[in-house]
Amino acid sequence: MDNILLEFPYNQHEHIALVTLHRPKVLNALSTDLMNELLECLTRLDNNPNVRVIILTGSDRAFAAGADIAQMVSASPIDQINDHRFKTWEMLKLITKPIIAAVNGFALGGGCELAMSCDFIVAGDEAKFSQPEIKIGTIPGAGGTQRLTRAIGKSKAMMMVLTGEMIDAKSALDWGLVAKVVPANTLLQETFEIAKSISERAPVAVKLAKEAVNKSFEMSLKDGMDFERRNFYLTFSSADQKEGMKAFIEKRSPKYLGN
Numbered sequence: 001m002d003n004i005l006l007e008f009p010y011n012q013h014e015h016i017a018l019v020t021l022h023r024p025k026v027l028n029a030l031s032t033d034l035m036n037e038l039l040e041c042l043t044r045l046d047n048n049p050n051v052r053v054i055i056l057t058g059s060d061r062a063f064a065a066g067a068d069i070a071q072m073v074s075a076s077p078i079d080q081i082n083d084h085r086f087k088t089w090e091m092l093k094l095i096t097k098p099i100i101a102a103v104n105g106f107a108l109g110g111g112c113e114l115a116m117s118c119d120f121i122v123a124g125d126e127a128k129f130s131q132p133e134i135k136i137g138t139i140p141g142a143g144g145t146q147r148l149t150r151a152i153g154k155s156k157a158m159m160m161v162l163t164g165e166m167i168d169a170k171s172a173l174d175w176g177l178v179a180k181v182v183p184a185n186t187l188l189q190e191t192f193e194i195a196k197s198i199s200e201r202a203p204v205a206v207k208l209a210k211e212a213v214n215k216s217f218e219m220s221l222k223d224g225m226d227f228e229r230r231n232f233y234l235t236f237s238s239a240d241q242k243e244g245m246k247a248f249i250e251k252r253s254p255k256y257l258g259n
Contacts (some may be wrong), residue, residue: 003034004041006050013191015052015199015248018188020059027065028058031252032112035088046095049258052203053195054095056118057102057188064111067133089142090259092117093214096207098198102191103127104184108166113142116151119210121177123169124184132164150217169170202240203258 003023010018014052019041021028024043028034045051058064101118107129115121115129123129131144139145140161142212152175160167172178182190198206216224235241240256247254 001041001088002029002036006041006045008045010055013192013196013199014050016055016192017051017053017102017194018055018057019045020057021060021064024059024061024157027062027106028111028116029066030064032088035215039088039091041096042092042099046097048058051097052199052206052258054097054099055188055191056099056114058111059190060104060184061103062111063101063103063107063127063216065106066109066111066116086142089113098195098206098210100191100195102187103129103178103248104187106181107255109133109140110142113140113144113147116143116149116177120179121172122180122182122187122194123172123178124187125169125181127169127172127178127181128166129165129169129172130164131161132166133160135164148177166214200256202235202238202244202254202256204238204240205235205244208235 003021005020006017007020008017010016017073019038020043020106021034021038023029023034040053045054059121061121065187099118101115102124102166103121104127106122107115107127109130109132112129112131118187131140131148133140133144140148145157145161148160151157156221159165167175167177169181173181180190180194212231214223215227219227240254243256244254
């Protein structure tokens with residue numbers, strides 16, 4: 001894979017994988033090839049029983065500075081449809097294991113949308129976020145009007161989308177776009193510690209919890225509560241649930257096997 005770097009195990013941890021976007025000359029602009037490689041890599045990790053958490057990152061300068069505009073400038077609507085780029089984005093939702101976006105530098109346009117497609121974002125304190133598509137005569141096309149609005153509310157999302165202006169990491173934290181802001185030079189280490197904590201939880205329960213939280217954006221409260229309860233019941237078919245509760249009673253650390 002020319003545009004993606006994979007390190008597994010990451011930091012010598014048997015259950016954590018690090019995926020790095022790698023198009024440094026164009027600040028990790030999201031070409032069709034890069035997105036296809038990313039989906040292939042994430043799917044392979046999702047199918048690997050030893051992987052429990054995935055960290056997705058870019059470089060110190062940019063997580064990803066948007067779509068590859070050179071690839072799109074002369075495109076027609078039919079070209080865009082036939083490119084199947086957005087089908088790749090939709091398939092990212094099928095990844096069942098937690099994906100943490102570790103963002104340093106610019107996360108602009110498609111880069112911001114890709115970060116929002118992950119389960120949550122940890123940002124370096126110098127990170128910048130925006131949906132600048134309006135500045136080049138178009139609008140977000142991979143979730144910038146939808147996920148951003150759900151994350152930070154209509155008023156702030158409308159301002160970001162209509163002005164195309166950037167916000168800094170502190171604003172992104174205050175507005176609810178990112179989960180945590182850390183020093184830029186410790187971003188990967190701090191994200192690794194969060195991933196390590198998740199990797200120590202029961203893998204089946206983690207998958208079911210991720211699924212239930214994501215469903216909350218697609219269902220009414222009643223339907224979402226019903227879905228959550230079914231997933232709660234389902235955990236009781238897991239050996240890890242028995243181990244977790246038994247370990248709690250016995251005042252010891254659980255040993256989860258992922259079944």
